[in-house]
Amino acid sequence: MTPSTGQTGSSPEAISPFAAIRRELHQIPEPGFAEFKTQQFLLDYIQTLPQERIEVRTWRTGILVNVKGTSPKRRFGYRADMDGLPITEDTSYEFRSTHPGFMHACGHDVHMSIGLGVLTHFVKQSINDDITFIFQPAEEGPGGAQPMLESEELRDWMPDQIIALHIAPEYPVGTIATKPGILFANTSELFIDLTGKGGHAAFPHLANDMVITACQLVSQLQTIISRNINPLDSAVITIGKIEGGTKQNIIAEKARLEGTIRTLSADTMTLIKSRIESLTAGIETSFNCKVDIDYGANYRQVYNHAETTREFMDWVKESSDMKLIECTEAMTGEDFGYFLADIPGFMFWLGVDTPYGLHHAKIEPNEHAIDLAIDLISQYISWKSDPNDK
Numbered sequence: 359m360t361p362s363t364g365q366t367g368s369s370p371e372a373i374s375p376f377a378a379i380r381r382e383l384h385q386i387p388e389p390g391f392a393e394f395k396t397q398q399f400l401l402d403y404i405q406t407l408p409q410e411r412i413e414v415r416t417w418r419t420g421i422l423v424n425v426k427g428t429s430p431k432r433r434f435g436y437r438a439d440m441d442g443l444p445i446t447e448d449t450s451y452e453f454r455s456t457h458p459g460f461m462h463a464c465g466h467d468v469h470m471s472i473g474l475g476v477l478t479h480f481v482k483q484s485i486n487d488d489i490t491f492i493f494q495p496a497e498e499g500p501g502g503a504q505p506m507l508e509s510e511e512l513r514d515w516m517p518d519q520i521i522a523l524h525i526a527p528e529y530p531v532g533t534i535a536t537k538p539g540i541l542f543a544n545t546s547e548l549f550i551d552l553t554g555k556g557g558h559a560a561f562p563h564l565a566n567d568m569v570i571t572a573c574q575l576v577s578q579l580q581t582i583i584s585r586n587i588n589p590l591d592s593a594v595i596t597i598g599k600i601e602g603g604t605k606q607n608i609i610a611e612k613a614r615l616e617g618t619i620r621t622l623s624a625d626t627m628t629l630i631k632s633r634i635e636s637l638t639a640g641i642e643t644s645f646n647c648k649v650d651i652d653y654g655a656n657y658r659q660v661y662n663h664a665e666t667t668r669e670f671m672d673w674v675k676e677s678s679d680m681k682l683i684e685c686t687e688a689m690t691g692e693d694f695g696y697f698l699a700d701i702p703g704f705m706f707w708l709g710v711d712t713p714y715g716l717h718h719a720k721i722e723p724n725e726h727a728i729d730l731a732i733d734l735i736s737q738y739i740s741w742k743s744d745p746n747d748k
């Protein structure tokens with residue numbers, strides 16, 4: 359765990375221990391609730407720390423660590439997500455994913471290594487209050503936050519205030535961005551199965567072609583955004599995957615659309631789902647087919663606690679070396695929203711300065727952000743836990 363190669367593997371620049379950990383994690387991305395190697399890697403690292411003031415529990419493929427304070431009055435929480443994405447990596451790294459077809463393309467390797475860094479800090483340097491470190495599986499789906507919050511394992515280590523971060527490719531290293539109130543959207547996955555009548559390519563009049571039907575439906579779905587949503591509101595429907603048919607000269611009996619819906623309000627989500635159901639009912643009639651809709655995982659919005667977030671933002675401006683941007687909300691989703699529904703706290707964007715966006719096969723977050731984030735969060739929690747304060 360002491361690689362001496364640089365950011366892309368081609369430079370001889372030395373890297374920090376937590377950037378080295380990130381590289382180890384980067385090589386073993388796993389799907390939600392199958393983060394077995396990731397869990398073991400984290401447990402192995404935690405085992406190397408002094409054990410006197412920590413307790414460790416596992417929950418499915420997640421991990422909870424309790425760091426005991428010296429005279430606790432409250433409990434802070436840091437949450438990191440653990441899962442990778444089904445993307446074939448195309449970075450210039452020497453430490454690319456060793457799991458074909460999977461990649462940490464959403465920064466969860468960075469989030470976890472920052473979690474280990476902050477944990478290491480507080481194991482070595484005690485504070486008054488307790489801290490729960492939450493390594494949460496399945497953020498990309500089907501969603502680990504909600505069941506983890508309901509788990510026995512978390513119940514007596516439930517934080518009074520919680521923090522999480524997400525890497526932001528578009529911001530420079532040394533920058534964080536956040537805002538009070540809504541930061542990330544409400545999301546719903548969307549899976550639509552179309553079943554018609556297959557047939558010979560030469561006899562379209564004897565079949566009900568689900569490729570044509572799927573194309574029509576994709577176009578109709580976009581009219582919900584352009585024609586049914588108030589232009590002063592915001593919503594997104596993205597169909598990210600289409601499957602259909604079996605061969606070029608066979609009319610497709612089946613097609614499947616896979617996508618996601620994003621809204622800034624719960625009411626708009628309800629409206630969109632109702633419009634999808636009306637449009638698909640019309641598709642059933644006009645294309646003489648069967649349509650099945652599955653909304654998959656639904657995440658509630660990430661809503662930053664106003665007072666706590668404003669206090670953090672003021673502290674960053676006055677007491678840290680990081681540059682703070684008060685950003686606008688984004689249509690990304692995050693099941694950390696479930697934590698924030700129960701516990702005051704906030705999420706912030708961490709600048710990692712890379713030209714490729716989240717979920718891109720070429721994304722290469724700048725690892726210098728890791729140590730900056732570890733320092734920032736450690737200092738903030740220490741400040742909050744100071745008995746002379748608040």
Ligand SMILES: CC(=O)N[C@@H](CCC[C@H](N)C(=O)O)C(=O)O
Binds near residue numbers: 498524546618657689
């Ligand atoms: C930060 C980020 O990229 N989050 C994901 C969360 C996925 C939620 C769910 N699987 C969905 O697609 O609705 C995102 O895609 O925004």
